[in-house]
Amino acid sequence: xxxxxxxxxxxxxxxxxxxxxxxxxxxxxxxxxxxxxxxxxxxxxxxxxxxxxxxxxxxxxxxxxxxxxxxxxxxxxxxxxxxxxxxxxxxxxxxxxxxxxxxxxxxxxxxxxxxxxxxxxxxxxxxxxxxxxxxxxxxxxxxxxxxxxxxxxxxxxxxxxxxxxxxxxxxxxxxxxxxxxxxxxxxxxxxxxxxxxxxxxxxxxxxxxxxxxxxxxxxxxxxxxxxxxxxxxxxxx
Numbered sequence: 001x002x003x004x005x006x007x008x009x010x011x012x013x014x015x016x017x018x019x020x021x022x023x024x025x026x027x028x029x030x031x032x033x034x035x036x037x038x039x040x041x042x043x044x045x046x047x048x049x050x051x052x053x054x055x056x057x058x059x060x061x062x063x064x065x066x067x068x069x070x071x072x073x074x075x076x077x078x079x080x081x082x083x084x085x086x087x088x089x090x091x092x093x094x095x096x097x098x099x100x101x102x103x104x105x106x107x108x109x110x111x112x113x114x115x116x117x118x119x120x121x122x123x124x125x126x127x128x129x130x131x132x133x134x135x136x137x138x139x140x141x142x143x144x145x146x147x148x149x150x151x152x153x154x155x156x157x158x159x160x161x162x163x164x165x166x167x168x169x170x171x172x173x174x175x176x177x178x179x180x181x182x183x184x185x186x187x188x189x190x191x192x193x194x195x196x197x198x199x200x201x202x203x204x205x206x207x208x209x210x211x212x213x214x215x216x217x218x219x220x221x222x223x224x225x226x227x228x229x230x231x232x233x234x235x236x237x
């Protein structure tokens with residue numbers, strides 16, 4: 001079982017058609033995360049903001065890239081607060097740390113403070129990405145995982161149970177990989193995370209598990225290394 005994990009959630013994973021947040025999804029997620037915390041696992045979370053705004057879409061609408069990215073960072077803070085609220089309703093102690101200072105709603109990101117929270121059994125939710133434009137929340141997950149010395153990044157996908165050779169919704173012959181190396185991702189151009197994030201995980205030897213979060217209990221299984229997904233490592237198995 002992994003001892004310190006970073007869970008990467010997409011913003012879309014918290015939503016349902018017509019709703020930026022789905023209360024039932026948040027409630028179910030909080031209950032699963034409570035089970036993880038009760039195992040004594042150090043748990044950190046990075047959440048995206050795609051249920052509100054996507055930088056690339058904003059660019060297509062004529063917004064300047066830097067401005068669009070900052071808007072996306074603010075969306076991730078909204079999601080971080082929503083996840084915090086759901087966890088606290090399950091009596092799980094949490095802290096939100098933001099890479100953009102907004103002291104009324106979140107702590108500033110301070111690594112030593114984040115580590116102290118984890119040591120005390122608090123779930124730490126990182127918001128506002130890296131605090132800089134041109135970096136995705138995938139890169140944020142890789143960066144924060146490296147900083148807190150996480151054993152693994154759990155990449156929870158919305159309805160996708162791993163990494164495939166092609167899009168399984170389009171190509172019926174697509175094959176799901178049980179395991180890969182980070183070099184495989186780069187050489188085969190598999191769109192699991194962006195190249196910056198992939199390189200950072202490879203350089204810092206952090207495992208990555210891609211799995212379907214829509215199946216109840218999968219987060220707990222991933223922490224135990226038992227989930228039905230794709231394991232990505234530096235050297236392979």
